[in-house]
Amino acid sequence: DAKTTQPNSMESNEEEPVHLPCNHSTISGTDYIHWYRQLPSQGPEYVIHGLTSNVNNRMASLAIAEDRKSSTLILHRATLRDAAVYYCILRDVVSGTSYGKLTFGQGTILTVHP
């Protein structure tokens, strides 16, 4: 699987936007970009995913660079409940057996200040 690189930690203030970067310079054309987050004492939670186009859902937005070598997860207004570890993961859709086989890295620890 292609590798992702994320900052170890980031900080934000409540009600401000947060931009979480992810570099994936070795991404292949068939890799989907996934974001999950893990709140304290919980399992990971799906946030969003995309292939080439920017994506929006009720939780966040995903901005994908034109060359797909990087992406940014955008939380439009951070709340204290958004404090978590955020994981950027690539999944190859060519392999039919890869469904659900997510390779997690260390992720980015997001701290949100009141």
Add this chain to the structure above:
Amino acid sequence: ETGVTQTPRHLVMGMTNKKSLKCEQHLGHNAMYWYKQSAKKPLELMFVYNFKEQTENNSVPSRFSPECPNSSHLFLHLHTLQPEDSALYLCASRPLGDYEKLFFGSGTQLSVL
């Protein structure tokens, strides 16, 4: 609340004990997974089940024995574990036809003494 329930939430066991972890989902999902999260290490995939059949064993030692009696239940049977097996064990499930979303439980925090 994701709809995936794991019990117990915490478990302490000796190296000679036998215990089981349970995972249950009534979401109608047909794929279920065990992941392991050790302290300060990334999550690691252990086992994958599709329609009750094991389709992936990620080189997991035989002291971990999974069981999937039906699409709603997944067990992880533990015996003669080592202290380094102490970790958070996470269960996940996936809807049939939706290949991109996993639903995780809150995990069982296991301590092996």
